[in-house]
Amino acid sequence: MIKVALKGLAGRKLRASLSAFAIILGVAMVSGTFVLTDTMNGAFDSIITQSYKNADVVVSGKTAFDTDSNGNTVQPPSFPESVLAKIKALPDVNAAAGSLTDDKTKLVGRDGKVVAKGGAPNLAFSVDPGGDQRFNPLEVTAGTWPEGPNQVAIDSGTASKQHYAVGDTIGIQSRGPVQTFHVAGIVKLPGVSIGGATMSVFDIPTAQKLFHRAGKLDVIRVQAKSGVSTPQLLAEIKPLLPATVQATDVAAQVKKDKKSVSFTSFIKYFLLAFAGIALFVGSFVIANTLSITIAQRVREFATLRTLGATRRQILKAVVIEAFVVGALGSVVGLFLGLGLAKGLNALFKVIGFDLPTAGTIFATRTIIVSLLVGIVITLVASLRPALRATRVPPIAAVREGATLPPGRFARLMPILALITLALGILLLGYGVLGHGLSTANRLVSLGFGVVLLFFGVSSNAARLVRPLASILGWPATRIGGAAGVLARDNTMRNTKRTASTASALMIGLALVTFVAILGQGIRTSFESAVDQLLKGNYALTATDTFTPLAVSAENQLAKAPNLTTISGVRAGSARIYGSTDNLTGADKNLAKVIHLDWKEGSTAVPAQLGMDGAFVDHKFAKKHHLTLGSPIKVTTPSNHTFTVHVKGVFKLPNGGSPFGSVTISNALFDKNYPSPENEMVFVNVRGGITDANTRILDQQVKGFADAKIQTSAQFKKNFERPINKILILLYVLLLLSVIVSLFGIVNTLVLTVFERTREIGMLRAVGMTRRQTRSMIRHESIVTALIGGVLGMAVGVFLALLVTHALSSEGIVFAVPWTSLVIFVVATILVGVLASIFPARRAARLNVLEALQYE
């Protein structure tokens, strides 16, 4: 019986591979995600391990917290270099070397802009060119280590991308304006590509000057004499250290550093979520494809039954087929994942997220999980069709045109479908509107709600097929003539089949529409916030609008002749009420460039903050029960603690504000943060926004490769860029599910063509041309796609309505992006056209005579 099933499968290769397609992409996404994130992790691990090579103990400044509110590693405070000499003097120390590291020293490319883009780190290190390089993870590939006040070594990636060679000059942007350096050498980390990051290496005195850390070090790496244990060494080093400095076992440090790159696991789960969606859609496609093939094989199953096959054997045969299809699809998907990992990496690069890579890691876990997920989903999806196959009675073997008998619960189905839909909507409503739910419960209820909603819509869709097809098929009847009319009528022939084919596309489109509407809502509320807040003429920000900018750029801009007001907003992280939060600094001129709605205090507050004042937004005030005069304790990353008192509370606009939870004066900020930075600087100029004024400001900050002058309108637009980039990322990831559903349409059409071979032969015999045949299939495909598209958009709008309602307190409004919706309709038609190419060609190629004799 197994043999029969396998032979049957081999005899229907095309049909089998069609159903396999549905699972391939989802599995590829699972495997690609694992490969990509494992490879990223591998690269980070390799970077981390290499950076402590030969060291047993590392000495570094203590931080109050390891990662800031944006998840970035906090730069530890530096310490006097005299510590190094004391450590070197210890009898058990074999070697010790001090170095500096910095993430605010940037390489400037030939275009005058910072090379590292989109938040990729600018890594800067010191090296001791004369010393032994046992701790140095880098390797010189050309030239030498840098030596002297204007020499730098740069990473090989930048050298090749920006065409720098040893002997060239290159701009370095650190605390002040760009300075020119000579490229003394090209370096690289062996075995790792650092992605979009850049590296610059200086000798120690140069680094100290450039990083504004005269006489200081950031790290000391220590190697013990052989036979000396690490704890013993640690015990010897610790008494020598000032209170703000710590010594750590390298093994522990490596572990800690690896934890700091745990964002790769966020990427992993994020991508797996999309793999899950693609698999969910795939399961619809598989169930539908199998249902159709099984319906077409009623006679075969019945014959087997007359030959003595039990129901169990029929079930087994179908399940084995599904297993083989699932296994084959999963294996193909597994390996396709290797390619997809590259594609995903490229996608991340495009949206400015260029992460390090090393040798591709294809873990056993990847293989097991991918295969398991693919096979299990195929099996689960095959269960219902398989059970229906067991209900084929033996007598169907002798009945002409026997059809699949209805399932055991066929009569309950319409009611079940309605109940599912209602339950889905109820759960969603509960998840969105329910009071006092924990986040976990809310998410669970939303998740199940969405899944039930999709099931509910799909199982009720058959009833909508007729009306939808007659409306959406109208253009087809106009354009396609007789072929178009037949196409439209064909979609109504088996409403269940059309409904389940369209449902797969419905899921993808619902999510795409949902994302588009949510994106538009966020954009709209952000725009209104900017409109409400921003009074200044211009803003000075980093070239990418988001990375903080050294204060020296503000100081330079302050000298512009046309300037009337300049007000920088400092940004940093601090520990406030036990959690790491954003702390911002405001200038006394703030009120002239930013309009805040004061609930307590007045527009005079920013000017009156002094060295102990702060203002907060109304939500933070409410959460921590703050009123005028309430004290707030703030701890900086380098472990300074100070207390400020609330002098004002402003109403946080729905779309957000440039301010952190707590805002102090810039003077107090600068006193507590060693290298203060502005997230943005607002200025007013005489005469307002004019081309002449823009030119003057541009000219003024020309020396800062990482800075950009923007008019308030440009500022608003640029701030929306990340929203748009995220939308693009989400669209591309959802596209995967849409492609899966496209395969679903291909499957249905190919199977339908098989089924209608005789009929198509007849149509051809009575004069239908090949062209008309193709057009008939194409229009059927488009109408089916449009039914899925329209249902999907309706579901998407519904979901977006719910979610924007729930998030209305966060300022997200319900705004329909009409252009996007029109694009989605066009895309749906395109999906229909693409899906029809192969089946239409098969239909048109049918030999009329053979088709008429087809059994």
Add this chain to the structure above:
Amino acid sequence: MSETVAVPAQMAATAAAGEASSAGPVVSATDLTRRYGEGDTAVDALRGVSLDVPKGQLTAVMGPSGSGKSTLMHILAGLDKPTSGEVAIDGTAISKLNDSDLTKLRRRHIGFIFQFFNLLPMLTAEENILLPLSIAGAKPDRPWVDELLDRIGLADRRTHRPAELSGGQQQRVAIGRALVSKPTIVFADEPTGNLDSTTSGEILEVMRSSVDSYGQTTVMVTHDARAAAIADRILFLDDGLIVKELGRSDAHEVISVLEDIAAR
């Protein structure tokens, strides 16, 4: 004239019964009725049919189109349930059997030959023939299979797939498949209905020889008088009732009975 033919047929039946000793008829049906549909549109396909199929005989069921031949055969074979009445196969009343017992009964006792062959297209001729055994998880008896292949004239076609065989050859495969498990009884519904007359003749010969050589009890539904002429016994059905029974007869006799029925 019919009596002279009927004698040897009866003798054959007695001989077969003698071999089976006290086993009695292989299949017996009592008071079968079958109603399709309900109310005004109900059709009574069978209106009270009783019959015994003796062992080792070829029984033909004849009658005009729509007279209930197929319905009767389906019910005798346990493919369909009668509205009333009972069928016993090899002494077992089948109306109370559940699906799995019925399946087991099919494996052991019943072989089918269909008008449209119903071969599995992806299996070779031999694999199709062995299918009932592999479904039942039984080992094929090689000498028997080889003999069978010889008998149906497909020894040199065993690796061909149905699509590579002619209609007649396909039907021979189907006969081989029906015989391979040596079932108690073989049912054939219009086995020559889809074949030309020469091929039909060959198929009928194969069927007759299986009865003669192996004592294979067979029930064949047909409306072809030539087919009926190879039978040991012919039952005539009209409007859901057995209206006449003949022993061995030639085609002319069969045709004249059919004409009689048509004239009524």
